[in-house]
Amino acid sequence: MQASATPASSTNSQTSKNILLGVTGGIAAYKSAYLVRRLKDAGFAVRVVMTAGAQAFVTPLTFQALSGEPVHTSLLDPEAEAGMGHIELARWADLVLVAPTSANAIARMTAGAADDLLTTVILATPAPVFVSPAMNQQMWQNRITQRNLQTLRDYGFHVITPDSGSQACGDVGEGRMPEPEELVKIVQYYFQGKTSTVVSTTYETLAGKHVVITAGPTREALDPVRYVSNHSSGKMGFALAEACRDAGARVTLLAGPVSLPTPAGVERINIVSARDLLAMSNKIVDAGCDVFIATAAVADYRAETIADQKIKKQGDSLTLTLVKNPDVVATIAQHAKRPFMVGFAAETQRMEEYARGKLDTKQLDMIACNDVSRGDIGFASDDNAMTVFFSDRFGLEKVILDKANKHVIAARLVECLVQAGA
Ligand code: C5P
Numbered sequence: 001m002q003a004s005a006t007p008a009s010s011t012n013s014q015t016s017k018n019i020l021l022g023v024t025g026g027i028a029a030y031k032s033a034y035l036v037r038r039l040k041d042a043g044f045a046v047r048v049v050m051t052a053g054a055q056a057f058v059t060p061l062t063f064q065a066l067s068g069e070p071v072h073t074s075l076l077d078p079e080a081e082a083g084m085g086h087i088e089l090a091r092w093a094d095l096v097l098v099a100p101t102s103a104n105a106i107a108r109m110t111a112g113a114a115d116d117l118l119t120t121v122i123l124a125t126p127a128p129v130f131v132s133p134a135m136n137q138q139m140w141q142n143r144i145t146q147r148n149l150q151t152l153r154d155y156g157f158h159v160i161t162p163d164s165g166s167q168a169c170g171d172v173g174e175g176r177m178p179e180p181e182e183l184v185k186i187v188q189y190y191f192q193g194k195t196s197t198v199v200s201t202t203y204e205t206l207a208g209k210h211v212v213i214t215a216g217p218t219r220e221a222l223d224p225v226r227y228v229s230n231h232s233s234g235k236m237g238f239a240l241a242e243a244c245r246d247a248g249a250r251v252t253l254l255a256g257p258v259s260l261p262t263p264a265g266v267e268r269i270n271i272v273s274a275r276d277l278l279a280m281s282n283k284i285v286d287a288g289c290d291v292f293i294a295t296a297a298v299a300d301y302r303a304e305t306i307a308d309q310k311i312k313k314q315g316d317s318l319t320l321t322l323v324k325n326p327d328v329v330a331t332i333a334q335h336a337k338r339p340f341m342v343g344f345a346a347e348t349q350r351m352e353e354y355a356r357g358k359l360d361t362k363q364l365d366m367i368a369c370n371d372v373s374r375g376d377i378g379f380a381s382d383d384n385a386m387t388v389f390f391s392d393r394f395g396l397e398k399v400i401l402d403k404a405n406k407h408v409i410a411a412r413l414v415e416c417l418v419q420a421g422a
Contacts, residue, residue, distance in 0.1 A: 017191060019044045020093035020127070022118045023063070025053020027168040028100035028134040028177035033058060035099060035180035036066040042184050047089065048072065049118045053102065075117040086117055090124035095187060098122075099160075100134030100177045103145050109157070110148040128190065132160040132183060137173025141402050150382060150405055160186060161411045174402060205418045207248035210289040212281065212339070213237050214296035214328060216256030218274045222320065223307035232297035234258035235406050236344070236384060240293055241266045243410035247418070252289070254280055256296055274298045274325035281328055285335050291422045293342040294329035301325060333363040340422035342366045342413075348373040352398070355389050365391050366420055368401075368413055376403070384409045388416045396420060 019039055023032045039046045048063040049072045060071035075086060098105065098118070105118070109131070114120040122129055131152065139145060140162065149159050160183070163176040177183075215237020219227040234255060241253045242263045251266045254277055262268040271277045277296060285292065301322035311318070333341045343364045345355045348371070355369035368386045376383065385403035390396040396419065401412045 017044055017094040018092050019046050019187060020089060020096045020121065020125075021046055021048045021063075021067075022051075022096060022098035022101075022105075022122070023048060023054040023058070024051045024098060024100060024102045024105040024118070025056060026100040026102045026134050026177075027057060029054050029057040031177055031180055032099055033062050033066055035183055036063060038180045038184045039187065040067070042188060044187070047092065049089065049121060051105065051116055051118050053104070072117055075115075075120055086120045087124055089117075090121045090127075093121075093125055093127040095127050095190060096122060096125055096129045097132070097183065097187060098129065099132035099183055101131040103133070103135045103139045103142075106131065106133060106145060106148050106152065110151045128156075128158060130158040130160060130186065130190070132177050133162050133175065134177035135162075135175045136167060136169050137171050137175045137402075140173070140175035141404070143403075146383065146404060153405075153407070158190070161408055174404075204248045206244055206291075206414065206422075209249045209291060209422070210252070211244040211249040211291040211293065212252045212254065212284050212289045213241050213244070213293045214254045214256075214277060214281065214298075215241070216258040216260075217297050218256050218277060218299045218325075219272050220274065220299045220302035220325070221272075221306045222303050223309065223311045225310050228299055228302065228322075229257075230297050230299065232256070232258075234260050234295075235382065236410070237293075237295035238263060239406040239410035240295060240413060242407065243414045244291075244293075246411075247414045249291070252284060254284075254296070274302065274328065278326045278328045278331060281332050282335070285332055285337055285339060288337060289339050291342065291417065292329070292332050292339040293417075294332075295344050296328070298328055299325055327362065329364065330362040340365050340417065340420070342368070342417060342422075345369040346372040351387065352389070355387070359389055359391060365394070365422070366417060368416075382406060386413075388413065390416075390420055394420050 023029050036046050046067045047069050048067050050060055063071045108119050114123050153159055162174055163178050164174045165176050166172050216234030217230045217232040219229045221227045238260050241251050245251045245265050253266050253268045255268055255270055271280055302325050304321040304323045329343050341364045343362055345358050345367055347354045351369050351371055355367050359367045368388045370386045382405055383403055384406050386401045388399040399416055401409050
């Protein structure tokens with residue numbers, strides 16, 4: 001079987017890797033025919049597994065002609081078992097790419113189903129599995145789909161962020177399969193060791209840039225054992241650090257006290273208080289950076305004086321005097337070597353008005369605002385939904401990012417800042 005690993009039309013000596021392409025039922029299946037060509041042009045050996053749904057859109061013959069290999073459609077095909085059974089296919093693959101992946105296929109993979117050839121191969125393969133969801137925007141946004149995708153990520157699947165735009169059903173929104181060229185790039189990047197579990201098509205868009213991200217809460221000491229802080233989990237900032245790294249940037253993450261692991265390839269500097277954060281930010285911006293993203297939930301106030309010794313219990317009440325902390329993002333925006341400035345805002349009402357106000361007063365280039373009156377997103381949640389506003393000088397419309405996992409939102413925010421020329 002390995003003999004077929006040498007592609008017929010190799011224009012790229014980088015690889016003789018075997019790609020098992022799974023095609024599920026969706027209108028984007030027609031794009032997958034072209035994807036086979038592009039993968040082969042890039043030097044990959046390609047075999048195709050189609051679900052029953054996929055065959056309603058494109059015939060196996062099309063894929064057979066393009067891949068130059070028999071197409072696999074049935075789990076219980078005696079002939080196939082003798083030749084390229086599911087275990088052999090699963091072993092043959094260096095990478096499994098399921099494109100398009102329907103909501104149904106996602107649900108079945110999440111459940112560990114093995115009731116057709118594709119799901120069985122996915123369970124049986126030691127190779128990495130990339131899924132490229134493609135579906136109606138409402139189905140994409142559905143919490144069940146999003147939760148399933150998060151489960152797949154947790155299992156180590158690579159979930160490719162879909163494109164946004166007009167859809168075959170007439171809707172406009174997220175859920176389009178990226179163009180075949182983009183999917184080929186994602187596969188190539190994987191073999192170059194550049195892929196994390198959330199994959200977007202922002203590769204190289206921040207190449208050569210140094211991005212600094214503040215994340216998590218700050219802690220403002222009252223005495224040697226107590227402090228004032230907040231519930232920020234740091235998840236959004238950490239997800240952005242990964243997204244910027246995946247987009248090719250060098251990333252420095254200034255992290256408050258959170259219990260998240262440092263993303264691979266990201267430089268992490270731990271800070272405690274707002275003043276620590278400002279001092280470290282100034283130092284890094286002095287040395288030069290291109291983009292500054294402030295996701296940290298900086299405590300607005302700190303104790304006027306930090307007691308040297310533990311404050312003793314006394315009386316029925318205790319009065320603390322708090323003084324205002326420096327505004328880190330607004331201070332950096334005034335820096336002589338001002339980077340592209342991105343802020344975050346959390347509002348419970350009049351979101352646009354307040355977000356635009358902050359954009360102005362803090363002199364930012366872009367601000368991402370979330371509605372924290374919604375209990376299902378924000379702070380400690382894995383999901384977020386945001387509206388992004390740009391400084392007037394860019395002449396850009398606001399961008400609405402529908403509710404999705406923070407990693408998906410992060411990839412979208414990278415697209416926004418690239419769009420603004422960061
Ligand atoms: O004013 P507000 O706290 O709503 O602004 C939020 C934005 O400002 C966030 O980007 C946050 O990281 C940043 N900020 C800061 N320093 C502060 C307060 C907020 O950098 N002291």
